Amino acid sequence: MSVIEVKHVTKDYGHGRGIFDVSFEIMEGEVFGFLGPNGAGKTTTIRHLMGFSKAQEGELYINGKNCWSSAAIIKQDVGYLPGELAFPKNMTGDQFIAFMAQERQITDMTRTEALKELFELDTSEAIKEMSLGTKRKLAVVTAFMHNPKILILDEPTSGLDPVMQERFIQFVLNEKAEGKTILLSSHIFSEVDATCDRIAIIKDGVIVSTIEASQLKQNSNKAFKIEFASFEDYQKFLTKTAFVIPIERPEQNQVKLNITDEKIQQLFIELSKVKVNFISEIKFTLEDYFMDFYDRKKTVADGKENLQHGIY
Known part of the structure; x- marks a missing residue:
């Protein structure tokens, strides 16, 4: 009601x-x-x-x-x-x-x-x-x-x-x-x-x-921050990976990668071929979702279309 x-x-x-x-x-x-x-x-x-x-x-x-x-x-x-x-x-x-x-x-x-x-x-x-x-x-x-x-x-x-x-x-x-x-x-x-x-x-x-608050908490999109043991490992991963990688901090051999749950196994298979210092998951938050609408320079119509297609 x-x-x-x-x-x-x-x-x-x-x-x-x-x-x-x-x-x-x-x-x-x-x-x-x-x-x-x-x-x-x-x-x-x-x-x-x-x-x-x-x-x-x-x-x-x-x-x-x-x-x-x-x-x-x-x-x-x-x-x-x-x-x-x-x-x-x-x-x-x-x-x-x-x-x-x-x-x-x-x-x-x-x-x-x-x-x-x-x-x-x-x-x-x-x-x-x-x-x-x-x-x-x-x-x-x-x-x-x-x-x-x-x-x-x-x-x-x-x-x-x-x-x-x-x-x-x-x-x-x-x-x-x-x-x-x-x-x-x-x-x-x-x-x-x-x-x-x-x-x-x-x-x-x-x-x-x-959006339902539970959708944010159960979001299947994951973000990981990865630091490689050397610049050579960093370069090797970038040249071999099947993922689209935005360069995060190349001077520190780091990348941040956004993937879905079903791609996590593939990521770890690729990482097993290089040496890493650490990998940490970045939690998806309400603030992340909100700032997607306020950061990007798109129209309101674009924002609605992205929501309908499940793009967060």
Whole structure:
């Protein structure tokens, strides 16, 4: 069952800025990663989901309700953590939490107190005196204090120290275990890799790839770094090998080779005929996959074609 649906949404701000024909859906209980650098279109998409902006083309739905016309109703079911924080002036953390509890008609503050303890949040001071990290923790607590079934998180760990970043990732995993549906927008590979079931990569307002996280972890493509014992061994391997070899560091007699699982035996047969100092496998990561889209100077259409043909 689809909980979040984004259907061919376009918002063109001119000069190549905006989002263009963006489509994806998030199933119940799924953690969906929305990955891209700042300015790629992540926040614009989320603002449309939250009903803050109206699409020029396309439609967005949460729990079957239109995100623009039913925005007020949708917010009751959603925990939203914005990338850019804005709080009322002249309030303490305690006053803001009390205000949000009243707005959401929360009378049992047990979960709120547990979240404050989890994130080591002191709510007694004035918000204007808080550090960015403390404000971020206050936003986390107030976003999740009503125990929503749907979480929309825009750069959620921005401003948090490494310890709190790890604690937040564990919190998301716990929420996932409880069956929550989560949209996690980020440019941090580690938090997307640790939490997400599927990942969409957005570039210049266009989704260029959507992939199952398990596909990345089970990728049959392998990369090996090889250092030969001498320049003669290095040259012999280059002249005899059936593989296409990009020259890595010839001055150190090294190559880096990308192959599939079924070619590994052939590689080791060839290497048995020369002397090597070492061979090490380079793990394929989400960052490798992502940078393939952002490094190469190809069109979005090329990127989609390569994905369809399984070229990573």
